[in-house]
Amino acid sequence: MFIATQYRRKRFQSNEKELKNLEEITLDRDEKGEILPTIQNFYRFCGHGRLMALKCIECEKLLIPPRIICPQCSSHKFKWIQLSGKGKLRTFSFIHIAPKQFSSQAPYIIGIVKLEEGLSLSGRIIVDKDVKLEIGMDLIVEFEDVVSAGWPQWPRYYFRLAKVIEQ
Protein backbone atom coordinates (compact mmCIF):
# COMPACT_ATOMS: atom_id res chain seq x y z
CA MET A 1 0.00 0.00 0.00
CA PHE A 2 0.98 3.56 -0.68
CA ILE A 3 1.81 5.50 2.47
CA ALA A 4 1.51 9.08 1.26
CA THR A 5 -1.93 9.58 2.85
CA GLN A 6 -0.59 8.69 6.26
CA TYR A 7 2.39 10.90 5.67
CA ARG A 8 0.16 13.84 4.85
CA ARG A 9 -2.11 13.27 7.83
CA LYS A 10 0.90 13.25 10.06
CA ARG A 11 2.09 16.52 8.66
CA PHE A 12 -1.29 18.22 9.14
CA GLN A 13 -1.46 17.01 12.71
CA SER A 14 1.77 18.69 13.59
CA ASN A 15 1.73 20.81 16.68
CA GLU A 16 -0.34 23.98 16.20
CA LYS A 17 1.93 25.94 18.47
CA GLU A 18 4.93 24.91 16.43
CA LEU A 19 3.23 26.10 13.23
CA LYS A 20 2.29 29.37 14.87
CA ASN A 21 5.89 30.01 15.76
CA LEU A 22 7.00 29.27 12.22
CA GLU A 23 4.36 31.62 10.85
CA GLU A 24 5.37 34.36 13.21
CA ILE A 25 8.81 34.25 11.70
CA THR A 26 7.86 34.09 8.03
CA LEU A 27 4.43 35.62 7.37
CA ASP A 28 4.02 39.26 6.38
CA ARG A 29 1.69 41.12 8.72
CA ASP A 30 0.22 44.60 8.92
CA GLU A 31 0.80 46.96 11.84
CA LYS A 32 -2.09 45.34 13.78
CA GLY A 33 -0.51 41.92 13.41
CA GLU A 34 -3.04 40.63 10.84
CA ILE A 35 -1.62 38.31 8.21
CA LEU A 36 -1.62 40.25 4.92
CA PRO A 37 -3.67 38.84 1.99
CA THR A 38 -0.66 38.50 -0.29
CA ILE A 39 0.46 35.82 -2.73
CA GLN A 40 3.74 35.65 -0.81
CA ASN A 41 1.86 34.65 2.33
CA PHE A 42 -0.14 32.11 0.32
CA TYR A 43 3.12 30.37 -0.69
CA ARG A 44 4.57 30.71 2.78
CA PHE A 45 1.55 28.80 4.11
CA CYS A 46 2.32 26.16 1.43
CA GLY A 47 5.78 26.04 2.94
CA HIS A 48 4.13 25.08 6.22
CA GLY A 49 2.06 22.34 4.53
CA ARG A 50 -1.16 24.33 4.49
CA LEU A 51 -3.44 25.19 1.57
CA MET A 52 -5.06 28.46 2.61
CA ALA A 53 -7.77 30.61 1.05
CA LEU A 54 -9.03 34.06 1.89
CA LYS A 55 -12.58 34.41 3.15
CA CYS A 56 -14.24 37.77 2.63
CA ILE A 57 -15.51 39.03 5.99
CA GLU A 58 -18.37 40.98 4.33
CA CYS A 59 -19.84 38.44 1.87
CA GLU A 60 -18.03 35.21 2.83
CA LYS A 61 -16.71 34.58 -0.69
CA LEU A 62 -13.65 32.34 -0.74
CA LEU A 63 -10.65 33.38 -2.82
CA ILE A 64 -7.69 31.33 -3.93
CA PRO A 65 -5.09 32.47 -4.78
CA PRO A 66 -5.52 35.66 -2.73
CA ARG A 67 -6.52 39.06 -4.09
CA ILE A 68 -6.49 42.48 -2.53
CA ILE A 69 -10.17 43.23 -3.24
CA CYS A 70 -13.16 40.88 -3.11
CA PRO A 71 -14.50 40.55 -6.71
CA GLN A 72 -18.03 40.06 -5.35
CA CYS A 73 -18.46 42.97 -2.91
CA SER A 74 -15.25 45.07 -3.25
CA SER A 75 -14.39 44.60 0.40
CA HIS A 76 -10.77 44.31 1.38
CA LYS A 77 -11.38 42.69 4.74
CA PHE A 78 -10.44 39.03 4.74
CA LYS A 79 -9.45 36.25 7.03
CA TRP A 80 -7.33 33.22 6.13
CA ILE A 81 -8.92 29.81 6.36
CA GLN A 82 -7.34 26.42 5.89
CA LEU A 83 -8.77 24.20 3.15
CA SER A 84 -8.96 20.41 3.27
CA GLY A 85 -6.85 20.10 0.13
CA LYS A 86 -9.29 17.54 -1.30
CA GLY A 87 -11.05 17.96 -4.61
CA LYS A 88 -12.10 16.46 -7.91
CA LEU A 89 -10.41 16.81 -11.26
CA ARG A 90 -12.49 19.02 -13.57
CA THR A 91 -10.23 19.33 -16.58
CA PHE A 92 -6.61 18.78 -17.52
CA SER A 93 -4.12 19.08 -20.34
CA PHE A 94 -0.62 17.87 -21.11
CA ILE A 95 1.97 20.59 -21.48
CA HIS A 96 4.55 19.60 -24.09
CA ILE A 97 5.95 23.04 -24.81
CA ALA A 98 6.61 24.60 -21.43
CA PRO A 99 7.88 27.97 -20.24
CA LYS A 100 11.67 28.05 -20.04
CA GLN A 101 11.92 27.38 -16.29
CA PHE A 102 9.77 24.24 -16.57
CA SER A 103 10.98 22.95 -19.95
CA SER A 104 13.15 20.24 -18.41
CA GLN A 105 10.02 18.82 -16.73
CA ALA A 106 7.85 18.68 -19.88
CA PRO A 107 5.65 16.93 -20.71
CA TYR A 108 3.66 17.51 -17.54
CA ILE A 109 0.01 17.87 -16.62
CA ILE A 110 -1.85 21.01 -15.59
CA GLY A 111 -5.39 20.67 -14.34
CA ILE A 112 -8.24 22.50 -12.69
CA VAL A 113 -9.44 20.98 -9.45
CA LYS A 114 -12.83 21.66 -7.89
CA LEU A 115 -12.04 21.79 -4.19
CA GLU A 116 -14.32 20.38 -1.51
CA GLU A 117 -15.07 23.91 -0.29
CA GLY A 118 -16.55 24.77 -3.73
CA LEU A 119 -13.81 26.84 -5.29
CA SER A 120 -11.56 25.86 -8.20
CA LEU A 121 -7.80 25.90 -8.27
CA SER A 122 -5.43 25.17 -11.13
CA GLY A 123 -2.16 23.38 -10.59
CA ARG A 124 0.22 20.62 -11.54
CA ILE A 125 -1.17 17.09 -11.41
CA ILE A 126 1.54 14.56 -10.62
CA VAL A 127 0.69 10.90 -11.16
CA ASP A 128 2.59 7.79 -12.17
CA LYS A 129 3.08 7.44 -15.91
CA ASP A 130 0.75 4.44 -16.17
CA VAL A 131 -2.19 6.23 -14.54
CA LYS A 132 -4.97 7.24 -16.90
CA LEU A 133 -6.47 10.48 -15.61
CA GLU A 134 -10.22 10.89 -15.77
CA ILE A 135 -12.52 13.81 -15.03
CA GLY A 136 -14.00 13.47 -11.56
CA MET A 137 -11.05 11.63 -10.05
CA ASP A 138 -10.41 12.37 -6.38
CA LEU A 139 -7.26 14.39 -5.86
CA ILE A 140 -5.45 15.74 -2.87
CA VAL A 141 -2.99 18.56 -2.51
CA GLU A 142 0.66 17.98 -1.68
CA PHE A 143 3.57 20.34 -1.28
CA GLU A 144 7.00 20.18 -2.83
CA ASP A 145 9.72 19.28 -0.40
CA VAL A 146 12.28 21.37 -2.16
CA VAL A 147 12.31 25.09 -2.55
CA SER A 148 12.31 26.21 -6.18
CA ALA A 149 15.16 28.22 -7.59
CA GLY A 150 12.82 30.78 -9.20
CA TRP A 151 9.91 32.70 -7.77
CA PRO A 152 8.10 32.07 -5.42
CA GLN A 153 11.14 30.48 -3.71
CA TRP A 154 8.71 28.71 -1.44
CA PRO A 155 7.38 25.20 -1.89
CA ARG A 156 4.69 25.00 -4.55
CA TYR A 157 1.57 22.90 -4.23
CA TYR A 158 0.51 20.19 -6.63
CA PHE A 159 -2.20 17.55 -6.77
CA ARG A 160 -1.90 13.79 -6.73
CA LEU A 161 -4.44 10.99 -6.68
CA ALA A 162 -6.20 10.69 -3.34
CA LYS A 163 -6.21 6.92 -3.69
CA VAL A 164 -3.70 4.81 -5.48
CA ILE A 165 -5.32 2.61 -8.08
CA GLU A 166 -4.68 -1.10 -7.65
CA GLN A 167 -3.04 -2.42 -10.78
Ligand SMILES: [Zn+2]
Ligand atom coordinates in the same frame (compact mmCIF):
# COMPACT_ATOMS: atom_id res chain seq x y z
ZN1 LIG B 1 -16.88 40.02 -0.48
